[in-house]
Amino acid sequence: MNIKSICVFCGSNTGRDAEAAALTVSLGALLARRQIELVYGGADCGLMGQLADAALAHGGRVVGIIPEELNRRIGHRHLSELIVVGDMRQRKRLMLERADALIALPGGIGTLEELFEALTLLQLGMSEKPCGILNVNGFYDDLLRFLDHLTVEKFLRSEHRDMLQVAAAPRELLEKLTAFQAVHVNKWCN
Template identity: 40%
Template sequence: MINKICVFCGSSFGSNELYKHEVEKIGRLFGENGIELIYGGGNSGLMGALSKTTLESGGKVTGIIPKKIHEQVDHIDLTELHIVETMHERKNMMYNLADAFIALPGGIGTLEELAEIFTWQQIGYHQKPVAVWNINQFYNPFRDLLLHMVREGFMKKEFLENLIVDDNLEEIMMQLKTYNPSQHNKWEKPN
């Protein structure tokens, strides 16, 4: 069951109005379908729009934010807010609370969170679904880099096939519900 989804996204809005519009769409979907949002606790940019829309749509929102960032940003009332000491604690708590993960457009922090949770899946720390909502083909360069890693022998194709990438939110939600990861040993030598 997918009841809690951790979303990685930007603390800025980006240069295309479409990003905010689509983030509000997923917030409404979460709120109206009883899916709890787990996220980094910020109130600016796409993160803020996502949490605000989820709450306004009747949903639950759990934020996890490091004390250093918490002291520097404005806040909204969330269903639950955890203030932790470090970024590592933040990510660990988000990862443990969530049933699945979706990356939306964002900056280097979003990319880092996506890469880390996908790495954890690859090495066997979890088998939860990881998805990329490829709004406006934002993640095409990232997908190209992953394909390059496969071609160059730094990633097994089977692991890349576990990553859900789509530009359609309804399709992503369906794939999260029906997710069945391929089981492979990262360190197994090819025949």
Template identity: 45%
Template structure:
């Protein structure tokens, strides 16, 4: 079992999405709270971000939000366990990345995709070997996996680097897999194909 005290979660803030997304995220919040896993997230109160935070708190869990000052000054807030205000988006992401023992990407927009792909890139470059879970509600991440498989086929990505990605449509099963999956620490620089696939 991986020792998971904190999970960093990337998620969208749109309110105009299918209710099924909210249902799964609320269930995920309950599971994380019941497993006493603190949630680190972007500090917002809308969309899946807000739904996750409220669910964790409702079920007795702990939530820490990390938010840039510019966003903090323009949005309403949930009463979180802790809210950390930083100056820039870069500071926000760095603090979110370093705080979690694992990562979960919920369905989201371009910001969520950016955070997911960056932390995935960092795995390839040996900055971490933490699990990366994808909550695949309504098969949301199928196109993303299709793109990754295309990268493998075209030799822009080696399939071994897909190791940390754990895709599940069931929130409970996703948390279970994250808790039990050991991600190998890759050493890109000693591989035979060192010249490719960043």
């Protein structure tokens, strides 16, 4: 798959793991070096701000998409493009539309909500955009185990579970996303 833009979902806080920040910066720099446009939530703080700043520092193109209310408080003022929208639903829709692939870094409820919407669209065949998790120091291990549990309990097909690409390093994750092929399997389990 030819990936020209990647949407990254991540926290507006930095969290407690310094390696999460380091890998966030590495991902931003890697996207810039590969001339892959970064699409993200538009904040200037937390992992979001570090990601954008790293991509910009390495000559990358960065598009922030942020609701008007959040823009007043935490909007990044030095992006290649900042798109201000009316609400979170518009933000998420536009983020998904503007990207060829999606990555979740460590984050909170918003990050999870964004990731699961993208995965749901992929599962339903409404999207073929690869979705990945940068699993820094096992940050997402419990979530991945829960997805395995959903598979065992027959609420998630194994083919759909396997569509989520996971890696501990940015370069490895980009390779997986580039090699991704969507699976077309009926979602509904018997």
